[in-house]
Amino acid sequence: MTELGGQLLQGFDAALTVGNVLYCLLGVTLGTLIGVLPGIGPVATIAMLLPTTYGLPPLTALIMLAGIYYGAQYGGSTSAILVNLPGESSSVVTCLDGYAMARRGRAGAALGIAALGSFFAGSVATLIIAVLAAPLAALALKFGPAEYFSLMVLGLIAAIVLANGSVIKAIAMIALGLLLGLVGTDVNSGVERFSFGIPELSDGFGFVVVSMGIFGIAEIIHNLEKNEQRDIFATTVGRLLPTRDDFRQSWKPVLRGTFLGSLLGILPGGGAILSSFASYTLEKKLARDPSRFGQGAIEGVAGPESANNAGAQTSFIPLLTLGIPPNAVMALMVGAMMIHGIVPGPQVMTERPELFWGLIASMWIGNALLVLLNLPLIGLWIRLLKVPYRLLYPAILLFCCVGIYSVNQSALELAFAVGFGLLGYVFIKLDCEPAPLLLGFVLGPLMEENLRRALLLARGDALVFLSRPLSAFLLFLALLLVLALVIPNIRKTRDQAFQDS
Amino acid sequence: MKLRLIKHRDFVAGLFFCITGLASAYGSTAYSLGTAMRMGPGYFPLVLGVLLTGLGLVLAAHSLKLDISSDESRQIEKPCLRSLSLIGAGMLLFAFSLSGAGLLLSTIGLVVISGLAYRQFRWHELGLLSSGLAIFAVAVFVYGLGLPFQVLPA
Numbered sequence: 001m002t003e004l005g006g007q008l009l010q011g012f013d014a015a016l017t018v019g020n021v022l023y024c025l026l027g028v029t030l031g032t033l034i035g036v037l038p039g040i041g042p043v044a045t046i047a048m049l050l051p052t053t054y055g056l057p058p059l060t061a062l063i064m065l066a067g068i069y070y071g072a073q074y075g076g077s078t079s080a081i082l083v084n085l086p087g088e089s090s091s092v093v094t095c096l097d098g099y100a101m102a103r104r105g106r107a108g109a110a111l112g113i114a115a116l117g118s119f120f121a122g123s124v125a126t127l128i129i130a131v132l133a134a135p136l137a138a139l140a141l142k143f144g145p146a147e148y149f150s151l152m153v154l155g156l157i158a159a160i161v162l163a164n165g166s167v168i169k170a171i172a173m174i175a176l177g178l179l180l181g182l183v184g185t186d187v188n189s190g191v192e193r194f195s196f197g198i199p200e201l202s203d204g205f206g207f208v209v210v211s212m213g214i215f216g217i218a219e220i221i222h223n224l225e226k227n228e229q230r231d232i233f234a235t236t237v238g239r240l241l242p243t244r245d246d247f248r249q250s251w252k253p254v255l256r257g258t259f260l261g262s263l264l265g266i267l268p269g270g271g272a273i274l275s276s277f278a279s280y281t282l283e284k285k286l287a288r289d290p291s292r293f294g295q296g297a298i299e300g301v302a303g304p305e306s307a308n309n310a311g312a313q314t315s316f317i318p319l320l321t322l323g324i325p326p327n328a329v330m331a332l333m334v335g336a337m338m339i340h341g342i343v344p345g346p347q348v349m350t351e352r353p354e355l356f357w358g359l360i361a362s363m364w365i366g367n368a369l370l371v372l373l374n375l376p377l378i379g380l381w382i383r384l385l386k387v388p389y390r391l392l393y394p395a396i397l398l399f400c401c402v403g404i405y406s407v408n409q410s411a412l413e414l415a416f417a418v419g420f421g422l423l424g425y426v427f428i429k430l431d432c433e434p435a436p437l438l439l440g441f442v443l444g445p446l447m448e449e450n451l452r453r454a455l456l457l458a459r460g461d462a463l464v465f466l467s468r469p470l471s472a473f474l475l476f477l478a479l480l481l482v483l484a485l486v487i488p489n490i491r492k493t494r495d496q497a498f499q500d501s
Numbered sequence: 502m503k504l505r506l507i508k509h510r511d512f513v514a515g516l517f518f519c520i521t522g523l524a525s526a527y528g529s530t531a532y533s534l535g536t537a538m539r540m541g542p543g544y545f546p547l548v549l550g551v552l553l554t555g556l557g558l559v560l561a562a563h564s565l566k567l568d569i570s571s572d573e574s575r576q577i578e579k580p581c582l583r584s585l586s587l588i589g590a591g592m593l594l595f596a597f598s599l600s601g602a603g604l605l606l607s608t609i610g611l612v613v614i615s616g617l618a619y620r621q622f623r624w625h626e627l628g629l630l631s632s633g634l635a636i637f638a639v640a641v642f643v644y645g646l647g648l649p650f651q652v653l654p655a
Binding site: 166168169171172175176178179186191193221225389390391395397398400402405411412414415417422425426429431432448451452456459460 | 529533538577612
């Protein structure tokens with residue numbers, strides 16, 4: 001425990017420099033901003049800002065980018081409560097009871113409990129990361145290529161849980177992402193694959209190009225056709241501090257949400273979205289009077305808001321200890337680390353302790369800053385919600401263009417991004433969730449490398465994945481997940497077929 | 502029936518996956534396959550291509566079954582060609598004019614063209630927005646962040 005204290009202290013030492021605190025503030029402010037504004041999420045924003053972090057020291061860059069992600073969880077609740085629009089997909093369930101509270105003139109209490117619950121959850125999650133990181137990283141050091149391959153299979157399968165809708169589509173999107181990731185020079189043989197002789201493709205598609213195209217640009221095109229309307233219902237926010245009664249009703253949901261979110265965040269495929277949905281369902285099940293939910297029950301705000309913030313933070317654990325991104329935002333963080341010459345994985349903790357613990361400490365600092373940003377400054381964010389989308393999207397587009405172009409000063413890469421934007425739009429129209437594709441894209445080269453290495457070491461014996469106990473266990477988990485996903489689906493389609501006949 | 506089918510989301514998605522899978526499987530035959538022990542550069546993409554093709558076929562076949570149940574909600578919504586083409590055109594113009602025309606003019610071009618994608622656009626608003634953003638971009642990206650962009654036409 002004293003060792004942990006020392007490490008955390010070292011982290012605070014690294015994170016509390018003036019520059020790092022300022023960039024942390026910048027990150028969480030940006031995160032709140034895009035969280036408040038519907039139509040632009042943390043994935044697109046982090047992709048956009050990746051190039052601007054080239055000049056920063058690695059720790060500073062990671063602190064800022066991480067701040068955007070958990071900051072967005074705070075901001076998302078603001079627009080969910082005030083305008084009934086989820087600024088962030090993880091705030092969808094907050095709309096239900098948060099907006100209902102606002103309509104009853106209790107917007108302030110909803111905002112207050114969301115921020116305080118998030119802060120509590122964020123602090124606990126930071127501690128959980130600090131405690132769990134060392135044992136998990138030690139375990140990861142025992143991993144060989146076979147275990148890594150099986151872990152990635154598990155991660156990708158788990159990503160399907162996140163995608164709503166068809167399981168087949170999600171798997172196909174993963175396969176497509178893996179294929180996209182293979183474009184460029186093959187590390188084992190030096191052969192250029194699928195690059196069509198275009199020099200810009202010899203290193204493969206840029207991460208920024210793919211993610212910004214499929215998420216950012218496609219999102220803008222899609223938003224434009226929806227002719228969105230925003231009415232701020234609650235012009236008076238009211239008292240921000242929840243009453244004693246509110247606290248009495250919410251402390252248990254906050255605790256449960258924190259626990260659930262922390263747990264789901266660690267699992268591959270988890271993160272903020274899954275956590276908030278799970279927490280809402282749990283609170284509704286546990287409530288003495290479930291009919292209050294949807295009518296402005298404060299538990300329906302406190303639980304999910306704590307859960308999504310906890311989940312957002314603990315999803316850093318697989319990234320930092322195993323080097324495996326559990327969701328699209330963490331995939332971007334891999335990109336960010338690579339840009340700075342850091343290979344994510346268990347060795348980060350031993351080789352760059354100041355970076356590792358500094359990032360963890362910055363999360364607590366960031367959460368504290370977020371409470372200050374979100375409660376006293378709420379008026380500012382409300383005013384921001386009144387900026388119409390027609391003025392906003394050209395500016396967002398400009399940031400996207402400058403961001404992509406400045407990676408390599410390449411007009412062609414920007415043209416590729418337009419292509420990916422088109423592809424992303426097609427995916428929206430065809431009801432194909434793009435997040436699994438991005439995960440596949442990041443994991444593709446890693447997965448191939450580990451597969452080839454594992455088979456080489458085992459002299460071509462594919463049973464190596466089953467004969468090594470850890471690898472077999474991971475594959476077994478993946479199989480369980482597949483079964484859990486597929487069986488109810490079979491039942492549903494069969495039921496449907498029966499009803500039709 | 503035929504028309505309904507080509508409007509069916511899952512059918513089109515299945516077809517798309519199928520074609521992409523076939524194309525990449527075919528493309529990967531250009532690289533050496535190797536053996537399972539010593540995989541060549543073509544092995545992994547070939548496996549993925551075949552997998553993708555198979556998934557596409559399953560998806561498309563499944564949609565045929567659902568199509569008989571005449572589920573209208575699975576039809577593809579009409580794409581919005583206006584925003585698609587204007588946003589794309591604005592970005593491409595920005596990409597290829599930046600090195601010649603400079604950041605100031607390219608930004609104005611991008612904002613005005615992409616701004617037209619909003620149906621109820623107003624000219625005076627677009628004028629103000631584009632010039633404001635152009636000045637902002639030069640100030641922040643060139644002078645603030647020091648990105649190596651040309652400001653004025655060469």
